[in-house]
Structures are given as structure tokens and as C-alpha cells.
Amino acid sequence: MAGTPPPQTIPEATVARLPIYLRSLQEFAADENATISSGRLAELAGVNAAKVRKDLSYFGSYGTRGVGYDVRQLVVEIRRELGLTHDWPTAIVGMGNLGRALANYAGFSERGFSIAALLDTSDDKVGTVMGGTKVSHLDDMEGLVERHSISIGIIATPAIAAQDVAERMVGAGIESILNFAPTVISVPEGILVRKVDLAVELQILSFYQERRATDAGSAAG
Amino acid sequence: MAGTPPPQTIPEATVARLPIYLRSLQEFAADENATISSGRLAELAGVNAAKVRKDLSYFGSYGTRGVGYDVRQLVVEIRRELGLTHDWPTAIVGMGNLGRALANYAGFSERGFSIAALLDTSDDKVGTVMGGTKVSHLDDMEGLVERHSISIGIIATPAIAAQDVAERMVGAGIESILNFAPTVISVPEGILVRKVDLAVELQILSFYQERRATDAGSAAG
Numbered sequence: 150m151a152g153t154p155p156p157q158t159i160p161e162a163t164v165a166r167l168p169i170y171l172r173s174l175q176e177f178a179a180d181e182n183a184t185i186s187s188g189r190l191a192e193l194a195g196v197n198a199a200k201v202r203k204d205l206s207y208f209g210s211y212g213t214r215g216v217g218y219d220v221r222q223l224v225v226e227i228r229r230e231l232g233l234t235h236d237w238p239t240a241i242v243g244m245g246n247l248g249r250a251l252a253n254y255a256g257f258s259e260r261g262f263s264i265a266a267l268l269d270t271s272d273d274k275v276g277t278v279m280g281g282t283k284v285s286h287l288d289d290m291e292g293l294v295e296r297h298s299i300s301i302g303i304i305a306t307p308a309i310a311a312q313d314v315a316e317r318m319v320g321a322g323i324e325s326i327l328n329f330a331p332t333v334i335s336v337p338e339g340i341l342v343r344k345v346d347l348a349v350e351l352q353i354l355s356f357y358q359e360r361r362a363t364d365a366g367s368a369a370g
Numbered sequence: 371m372a373g374t375p376p377p378q379t380i381p382e383a384t385v386a387r388l389p390i391y392l393r394s395l396q397e398f399a400a401d402e403n404a405t406i407s408s409g410r411l412a413e414l415a416g417v418n419a420a421k422v423r424k425d426l427s428y429f430g431s432y433g434t435r436g437v438g439y440d441v442r443q444l445v446v447e448i449r450r451e452l453g454l455t456h457d458w459p460t461a462i463v464g465m466g467n468l469g470r471a472l473a474n475y476a477g478f479s480e481r482g483f484s485i486a487a488l489l490d491t492s493d494d495k496v497g498t499v500m501g502g503t504k505v506s507h508l509d510d511m512e513g514l515v516e517r518h519s520i521s522i523g524i525i526a527t528p529a530i531a532a533q534d535v536a537e538r539m540v541g542a543g544i545e546s547i548l549n550f551a552p553t554v555i556s557v558p559e560g561i562l563v564r565k566v567d568l569a570v571e572l573q574i575l576s577f578y579q580e581r582r583a584t585d586a587g588s589a590a591g
Binding site: 162230231301349 | 389392452460474522524573
């Protein structure tokens with residue numbers, strides 16, 4: 150392992166870009182012998198080329214001058230870094246519209262996140278099958294987490310239920326939580342939480358749209 | 371306007387962090403007279419304090435040494451930058467589980483993105499009411515976009531329909547598109563597209579979870 154930088158040194162922003170690079174590479178070429186320049190990868194991923202080279206250098210990927218990166222090798226390396234070389238069984242709690250959408254979202258299982266448990270508290274939902282998986286009662290979470298070695302929990306409940314569900318997930322042994330509920334949850338130290346806010350992307354769009362409108366107004370005025 | 375830097379100089383990464391700052395500020399305090407230090411805001415937003423100060427300085431917000439930023443004023447400034455001082459009528463195309471979840475997502479309307487049109491092609495869905503809005507046929511998009519001044523379109527269709535829907539949106543006069551379909555869409559120059567990939571956040575979680583597992587293994591070994 151000599152010469153390998155310690156894992157702690159990888160900036161969070163780099164980690165956040167790795168899935169984007171992976172997706173870009175997979176969209177770029179089905180051809181297994183393809184190479185890609187940092188410039189092209191940067192364009193596909195929406196960053197600049199220097200950033201791509203810097204990000205990939207953390208993992209010892211430097212490409213070949215004038216040729217670029219071997220796409221297949223880079224995909225393997227990024228997948229390894231992201232822990233995608235094995236399956237991650239996940240549990241989704243809250244089988245409303247969003248939970249159902251997530252249960253049916255092909256992008257999860259394709260990328261190594263299998264749905265091992267769907268959970269809800271409503272009698273209308275428990276026992277029904279969604280996306281090929283039977284919905285269990287939230288009270289059965291502990292047993293399911295143990296049986297399926299679930300380490301990632303996805304919260305798709307209304308805001309009011311999210312904190313309670315998070316605590317039950319942690320109690321059941323789940324160490325990473327993806328929170329779609331529009332609220333902040335508190336968890337003990339050592340538990341990873343990421344919050345997905347579906348309105349953030351709309352706000353980024355409105356920033357640019359607003360400026361475009363303003364610029365057009367100035368030009369016309 | 372003398373002294374205001376031109377809009378073009380704001381880095382994309384800064385723009386992407388503005389909605390996070392806004393959400394953090396709104397979660398931080400209902401108290402209208404509150405102040406917040408760059409360190410505290412950084413902690414809430416998950417970045418470092420120097421980055422917060424730099425980001426906010428693009429908008430002429432420097433805070434007061436030893437006091438911090440006036441929360442209310444900062445919220446107003448960020449909302450103005452993001453174009454959230456007026457309503458953005460949006461159209462959602464594709465009323466499957468995800469479309470329905472988005473139509474019912476309170477976080478959109480709360481933050482200025484009203485749903486002006488829901489569209490689908492299925493006879494089962496057209497005419498039904500979702501999240502308080504009647505679903506119209508995709509063929510009626512042009513008229514609805516004009517009548518409601520819709521400038522943002524949200525694609526929640528299966529991958530196979532996304533490109534066609536994007537072209538119809540552009541044809542109807544929509545200039546910004548948020549694409550949830552798991553595919554890349556091509557649009558004419560001048561049209562903004564952002565892609566939301568629900569699996570990206572899971573991959574970031576698995577990166578850290580994988581490292582934790584590896585570190586624990588090393589420590590145990």
C-alpha cells in the first residue's frame with residue numbers, strides 16, 4: 150500500500166463527482182476499447198478538464214498523454230472506489246408516491262443498490278407488492294435488516310415521521326441513511342445521513358433563467 | 371450598479387450551493403432578528419467557512435466581524451439571486467409514481483415553484499386530479515405553456531419518452547428542463563437542462579460506507 154494516499158485525503162466534492170464521471174463514462178461508450186480525453190469527460194460531466202484530472206489522480210488514474218483514459222479501466226476503478234463491486238441491500242421506508250417511485254426506479258438496482266425491504270405502517274400497503282418486493286410492516290424492520298444485511302436505509306415518509314423512522318433504522322443497525330423527507334433528522338455520531346432536496350435543482354434552474362430574463366430585459370431596454 | 375460584479379463571474383459551484391445555504395438559513399431560525407456566523411452556516415450546509423464567505427461575497431454579502439450575517443437579510447438576498455422573489459409556473463410531464471410524487475411534493479410550491487400543468491398521454495390519467503391539479507393531455511401542452519407563462523418543464527417519463535417530450539417542451543416555448551428520466555436528452559443551444567439522478571446520492575453513501583467497512587477491517591486485522 151506504500152504510496153497510496155490515506156482515504157481521508159479525498160475531498161468530499163471529489164467523491165460527489167465520482168458518480169457523475171461514472172454515469173458520463175457509461176453513457177459515452179459501450180465500446181470496451183474506447184479511450185476518453187479529460188476534456189471530453191469534463192464536458193460530459195459539466196466540470197473543467199483540470200478538475201477531472203485532479204479528481205482522478207486521487208485514485209492513481211493519470212491517463213496517457215495524447216490518448217486519454219482507458220474507459221473500461223476507469224469505470225472499474227471508479228466503481229471500486231464507490232464500493233459498487235458488490236451489492237448494497239437497501240430498505241425503503243414510506244411507500245407513498247415517492248417510495249413507490251423509488252421502489253420502481255431501475256437506476257438503483259442497475260447500479261448495485263438492490264431493494265431488500267419495503268416498509269410502511271399502513272394496513273393498505275403492508276402485504277402488497279411494489280416493484281417486485283412485498284411491503285412489510287415497519288415493526289419487522291429489525292429482522293429484515295439482519296436477515297438481508299441491509300446497511301442503507303432510504304426515508305420516503307412525510308416529514309413528521311422521518312425522525313422516528315431514522316431512530317428505528319439506527320436501532321436496527323443501519324449505518325447510512327438517505328433522507329428524502331423535507332426535514333432535518335438527527336442521528337448519533339458515526340451514522341451517515343445525506344438529504345435529497347428535490348427543489349434544489351429547480352432553484353439552480355431558476356437562477357439561470359432569472360439571469361437570462363434580466364439580460365434580455367437589459368438588452369431590450 | 372457600479373461595483374457590482376457582472377453576473378457571468380459567479381461560479382457554477384457557488385450557484386449550486388445557494389439553495390443549500392437558503393435551506394440551512396430557513397431551518398436555522400424562525401427568529402427574524404437572528405444572526406449567523408459563517409462557521410455555523412458552513413456546518414449546517416456541509417462546507418467550510420472560507421467557502422461560505424467567498425460564495426456570499428459574490429453577492430456583496432460580507433457579514434459583520436464578530437456578529438456574523440443578518441439571517442433575514444441574507445435570506446432575502448439569496449432568494450433574489452435565485453429568482454425566488456416571484457413565482458415560477460412549472461409543468462410536469464409523466465404522471466407515473468414519480469410524477470405523482472413530484473405533483474404532491476410540498477417543497478416545490480413552498481419555494482416558489484407552482485405546478486401550472488400536469489401532462490400525460492394515458493387515458494387512465496388524463497382528466498384525473500393529482501395534488502390539486504387536473505392532468506391534461508400532452509397535446510395540450512403548447513396552449514397551457516402560453517396561458518400560464520410556464521418556463522420550467524419537469525420530465526418524469528420513462529427513459530424512452532424523454533427525448534420526444536423534451537422536444538415538445540422546447541417547441542412549446544419552455545426554456546429550462548429538469549430531467550428525472552434516466553437518460554440523456556439533447557436540446558438546442560440556449561435551452562437549460564439539469565439531470566437529476568436519484569442513484570448519485572446512494573453512490574456517495576456507499577463510498578463512505580465502503581471505506582468505513584475497509585477501515586474497520588484493517589483495524590480488526
